Amino acid sequence: MKYLQGNYQIMHKQALNRDVYSMIMHCPEIAELAQPGQFVHILPKGFSLRRPISIAGIDRKNGTLRIVFVIKGKGTQAIANLNTGDYIDVIAPLGHGFTLMPEAAHVVLVGGGIGVPPMLPLADYYKDKATVISGFRSFPQVILQEDIEASGARAICCTEDGSAGAIKGFVTTPLEQLLSEGADAVFACGSLPMLKAVTDVCMRNHTYCEISMEERMACGVGACLGCACKIKKEGQEQFLHVCKNGPVFNAEEVCW
């Protein structure tokens, strides 16, 4: 694994809704290395711990990375306060991303809420071989549907209250449907209950599934053992680390 630390300039900042921001930073060396499913570890000014944020776009030609994040607490608030032209302190690219399957005929990408952004680099990779199911609470939370369509992937948007998208309800409804029609793999990111539900659907349908997990982090590089995640490998439960062994894990191996 290769990663760097540096201060990189923000080229573009955009509010996707009241709480969610998209930022593009110029970091050619990192963009060169970055893979879908990896994350950047951002130091908000004045804080002592960094914040992990998934990579939501990789543009090697322009040497940029994109991130999309929701303001959750003081750290993400501080990052959201940065403006175009400001510099952002990151360590990246970190972690073990999604498996890329050049041979796959059809993959399903499932994102829930702020779990949708990490699906974008995958959509860019699989293009029209991917269907992206995005789930949101309600209309105001819906983000990135145009970006998915621009990638060439098929976009299915669900909202719990039916206020937007084709489907009222959870992501599992279209997922069941798609898997019954056959898919090579499922890649998912979202809340724990959603990931659990997606894993269940995949296991029932005997479809390979990878999910992106979250845990509180310190170092972000695998040194401090802070971000433990219980993983079952060859029948044995062990603590692996989200920042190094993950954030993407084989869904079957995760101990819930």
Place this chain on the structure above:
Amino acid sequence: MKYLQGNYQIMHKQALNRDVYSMIMHCPEIAELAQPGQFVHILPKGFSLRRPISIAGIDRKNGTLRIVFVIKGKGTQAIANLNTGDYIDVIAPLGHGFTLMPEAAHVVLVGGGIGVPPMLPLADYYKDKATVISGFRSFPQVILQEDIEASGARAICCTEDGSAGAIKGFVTTPLEQLLSEGADAVFACGSLPMLKAVTDVCMRNHTYCEISMEERMACGVGACLGCACKIKKEGQEQFLHVCKNGPVFNAEEVCW
């Protein structure tokens, strides 16, 4: 004593030399109350303790106060990073200022280095009845001589190395001279050794002298008893407080 806390806008910022800044803030309520020798207690962003800075100008008509400060550590650095238009968090006016003597015929104001700025409001008050002796290490440190002259007071500038001003050497040389010619009072601010030397000269010449003292502060309002200063009153030594009983004390009463 009456004082306020608030966030006030910086109307003007100027570098007087590499390390010394002048700032003017719009705070009509405070300007209305402020007296020469009082100070403002500034909270640099991100710090937990405020920084005491003397008032270097009071403009009631425009509702502004001026401060002049040197970058000493991280707190004053943070204040110096503020720009015109930014807001500054202050509690002011604080402390017990210099005695104003409307009847005085001639007073001598002595400032050493960053002790010169608090002399300005006194110069504005006494005008041509004041002589202001300023002492600096060398030419690059010289500040505020035009401001003193603009007040109508006479300005005598000393530098230790003779690189600027009329006098090569310490402030005590012209002070001895002036006191031998007679003066009603001396008001001084500067380093401890300078204040001690000035006090000695005054006591030898039987001239009333007030000096502005410094001490590390927490509350700034007299509640925490942090800024103790040993003062002898009626033969008894006691700890008074720089922020409330001072910063200006009768030089004879200070226990060195």
Place this chain on the structure above:
Amino acid sequence: MADLSVHICGVDFKNPIIPASGVFGYGREYEEFYDLSELGGIATKGTTGQKRTGNPAPRIAETPAGMLNSVGLQNPGIDYFIQNELPYLLKKNTVILANIAGSTIEECAEVAEKLDATDVHMIELNISCPNVKQGGAAFGTSCDMAGQVTAAVRKVTKKPLIVKLSPNVTSITEIAKSVEAAGADAVSLINTLLGMRIDIHTKRPVLKNNVGGLSGAGIFPVAVRMVWQTANAVKIPVIGMGGVTSGEDAIELMMAGASAVQVGMAVFTDPYAPVKIIQQMNDFLEENKIASVQEIIGTVQPW
């Protein structure tokens, strides 16, 4: 408006926020900013038998997310306090906690006895001041001494007696249990951690006393832990403090087990801190539809 009132040892507080001893003097200086009646209570500067001058300056040093102080127990003495400060404070329509200290058990008892004859609402016995060489800290770091001084003070007063504990100990629960057994009606914690800073240019400790008490946001996690441990170890109420700077912090300490919360050095950063914290607590309770702040005391659910 949520119900912010709390009741400790039979005393009614309109809200749980109390400026801590030593940061608020006798309240006069902060009356310039707001009405003291807005506060749940006020803990007054530590008072001893005789007038004390405290330690030489510098007494203050800044630290990351906190500060050190070595004020020591500078105060005008109990007689002056009772004559010149207390009557004024008692008119302010807020609970007055008279914080007391002493170098000897006898001194503590003497001061408490004098207070017993006044209308002060509560006595907070500080057995933990790290800035007094002759014994102050020793009381707070030995179960035996802590119990003895508590018992001696208990004997001379019927006032609700809060004993203020030092965090500079291996087991704060042992000390708490020992003062509970000796008759304390409540405990308050934490006092400051013992710390030091050195000016590397002069090679001198920043504080003339060499060491001083560390307070501020940096120590908040230690306060939460000790309040939680102590609330689980004793039956008497716990008053929490140490690094509280927001309503959320105060809520967190109360969930850990505090019945009320003192606010110390946050007052220096923002003189309005105590009243803002009261407002923020109210906002949190309203947003979460909690009718009374009493409902949250000790509600943390450990794993």
Place this chain on the structure above:
Amino acid sequence: MADLSVHICGVDFKNPIIPASGVFGYGREYEEFYDLSELGGIATKGTTGQKRTGNPAPRIAETPAGMLNSVGLQNPGIDYFIQNELPYLLKKNTVILANIAGSTIEECAEVAEKLDATDVHMIELNISCPNVKQGGAAFGTSCDMAGQVTAAVRKVTKKPLIVKLSPNVTSITEIAKSVEAAGADAVSLINTLLGMRIDIHTKRPVLKNNVGGLSGAGIFPVAVRMVWQTANAVKIPVIGMGGVTSGEDAIELMMAGASAVQVGMAVFTDPYAPVKIIQQMNDFLEENKIASVQEIIGTVQPW
């Protein structure tokens, strides 16, 4: 270039900066950033007799100017360490401090004995980890136990033995004297302070272990005080740590009496922290025309 070398228990360090145990793994992850040979030394993650899984997550909580951790002693066990990590580390041209821990005296001795047969430079016996229920902390908070475990380890190894002390005690100097008497060649301090945070929205402690160890800039004043007290209480060298984030901090700890300085969580904020600190120390020494860093050890002049 000032002379930054220090010498502790007969071991030569090219500079006094050592990433602290637990924050640096076995160094591999930070080799992406710089050459490990730039460091004075490396303290490895605490190793026990058998493989351990550590505590459940969450194990990390942010605090003002610091963090809590409850990693516990997750590690692959001493045999794995000796076979798979140590040989690699020993090639890195820096001093390796093998940090060890155990639930029992026997376990500590067993681990030390195995290390004695290796080429590791020093053993750092952690008697202070607050995150292990079965005894870890108890060793560090009792003079008697601290002495016993030190003596047992001393018996099985000729390697320079550093004993790492807990700050969660009434008197760190008593513990230090007791491990000195039992044969320690040096002491290192401070380990983390015990702290806690609660998520007020879920009423759950942020850490699954409920409590955890507080480190970071917020505890620096406590570290300075304890290093100063300990350096004055024992004759063996003191290795200082706790909240160091800059070269100035490291200088301050050395003036307080530390012969070398470990850097912990600052590495999380900035992976380059240790090498920047080395550079900043050099700059300070040059500016102040101090030829060797050894000249500043213990030079604080108390009032």
